Amino acid sequence: MKVDKASRYTRTHEWVRLEGDEAVSGITDYAQEQLSDVVYVELPAIGEHFGKGEVYGVVESVKAASDNYMPVGGTVTAVNESLADEPQQVNTDPYGAGWMIRFRPDDPAEIEQLMDAASYEEYVSSLEGAH
Amino acid sequence: MARRTELYARHVALNGRMIDFAGWLLPVQYPTGPIEEHHTVRRAAGLFDIDHMGQIVVRGPDALPFLQHVLTTDISRMATGEARYSLVCYDDGGVVDDVFVYRLPDRYFIAINAANVEKDTLWFRYHVGRFQATVENVSEETYMLALQGPQAEAVLQKLTPAQLDKLPFHRATESKVAGVPTLIGRTGYTGEDGFELFFPREKATLLWDGLMEAGAPLGLKPIGLAARDSLRFEPKLPLYGQEISATINPLEAGLGWAVSFEKGEFVGRGALLKVRLEGPRRKLVGLEMVDRGVPRHGYAVALDGRTIGEVTTGMYAPTPGKYLALALVPPAQAAIGTEVQVMIRGEAKRARVVKTPFYTPAYRRQPA
Known part of the structure; x- marks a missing residue:
């Protein structure tokens, strides 16, 4: 499993990274691997506001549909339009080309309270151990 | 507790993701x-562990009249070495199972669905009554692998003395593969040329390893259940429990070609004749999404806010690269071009009735 050192993580396997005063988010390498081949990503409208933990979109894989949760509260400023034609970018480059939304966080400090890469790795290995 | 097939350790070593399917642990x-x-199966070749599938052998002087009674297809003119698709129906026309019948020199060999092994065996035994025939469930001792794709013949030919270029589509021969007595059927569930192999269970790893090694230079790869589903979906090969079931009859599913009303009495004939005369109440059609979204099994099909049908199978179809579905809809909405909606997570997404199959099978119909 790959992690991005510059990102913070949720227990629902989203990553989020501050870039200037905006944040970028997507799903983690672990999440994409669990989902298997991604075939469709449903993304929100620009300007929509979501609270922390609210569903902002859906990732559909060969196997199933699963919700994407907002890592912290914020207002969507951009979505990754290229996923419409190339959803597999979520599998091949989850922290880069497979990003899903950019948003203006309500409180950027909230991001710092999420798990860092090392804690997330520990969290995932605890999940794996539970199997 | 799900059972492991003889190849469980092979799948784990290949990092297959194992799931419980019809009571068997198999790689998805x-x-x-x-x-x-x-894509590997469409372009090269794939090997499938399908030991979960069951097999029944029917023998005896009345084997033919018995099978004519329980199968919907007319098998009376089947040649030795021929294989044919058939349905097994209830009295009300609902489907017990869909099967492949092989006529062999001394017996009929019938490949049946994993989830239906017990049910089919009981159903056949219940109906054998007055016929001088025996029904034997040989699923335990029989192993089944599928080798599918344009390179399947070249792979298998390395391991068998059978002349595969002389074995056309839906023919079978009893020969050897890697020295193991094997029934080789030129059959499959992918829409590609290929073979299904039946042989003694204890030889499973021997054949798997032999085929994987022989096939490696030709691009052969192991294939899991998810791709098996998309491969059968594109050429519109039905899956029991989705396109056909106890409550979906063959005429609704567009399988009338596998029902012979002319051959005489068979279980379900009366009910199916009534369906044919009155016309089926719903039809299996192909849908292509107009709005983006992934249609899935069980999603409602709607017309102007009213539910009119149901998706039997839906997915992103890798070969055409489209979001497609098979769905049961009323005959009035079955015409090509009709606009309907598929309900995806509460939202009505537009879809259009399109021609099926989504992929034209690449079978080898004539010997080379």
């Missing part, structure tokens, strides 16, 4: 992922 995919596996 290998690390390259189902879409790549799908």
Whole structure:
């Protein structure tokens, strides 16, 4: 499993990274691997506001549909339009080309309270151990 | 507790993701992922562990009249070495199972669905009554592998003395593969040329390893259940429990070609004749999404806010690269071009009735 050192993580396997005063988010390498081949990503409208933990979109894989949760509260400023034609970018480059939304966080400090890469790795290995 | 097939350790070593399917632990995919596996079978060849499938052998002087009674297809003119698709129906026309019948020199060999092994065996035994025939469930001792794709013949030919270029589509021969007595059927569930192999269970790893090694230079890869589903979906090969079931009859599913009303009495004939005379109340059609979204099994099909039908199978179809579905809809909405909606998570997404199959099978119909 790959992690991005510059990102913070949720227990629902989203990553989020501050870039200037905006944040970028997507799903983690672990999440994409669990989902298997991604075939469709449903993304929100620009300007929509979501609270922390609210569903902002859906990732559909060969196997199933699963919700994407907002890592912290914020207002969507951009979505990754290229996923419409190339959803597999979520599998091949989850922290880069497979990003899903950019948003203006309500409180950027909230991001710092999420798990860092090392804690997330520990969290995932605890999940794996539970199997 | 799900059972392991003889090849469980092979799948784990290949990092297959194991799931419980019809009571069996089988790989849903290998690390390259189902879409790549799908393309591998269309372009080269794939090997499938399908030991979960069951088999029944019917013998005796009345084997033919008995099978004519329980199968919907007319098998009276089947040649030795021929294989044919058939349905097994209830009295009300609902489907017990869909099967492949092989006529062999001394017996009929019938490949049946994993989830239906017990049911089919009981159903056949219940109906054998007055016929001088025996029904034997040989699923335990019989192993089944499928080798599918344009390179399947070249792979298998390395391991068998059978002349495969002389074995056309839907023919079978009893020969040897890697020295193991094997029934080789030129059959499959992918829409590609290929073979299904039946042989003694204890030889499973021997044949798997032999085929994997012989096939490696030709691009052969192991294939999981997810790709098996997309491969059968594109050429519109039905899946029991989705396109056909106890409550979906063959005429609704567009399988009237596998029902012979002319051959005489068979179980379900009266009910199916009534369906034919009155016309089926619903039809299995192909849908292509106009709005983006993934249609899935069980999603409602709607017309102007009213539910009119149901998706039986839906997915992103890797070969055409489209979001497609098979769905049961009323005959009035079955015409090509009709606009309907598929309800995806509460939202009505537009879809259009399109021609099926979504993929034209690449079978080898004539010997080379």
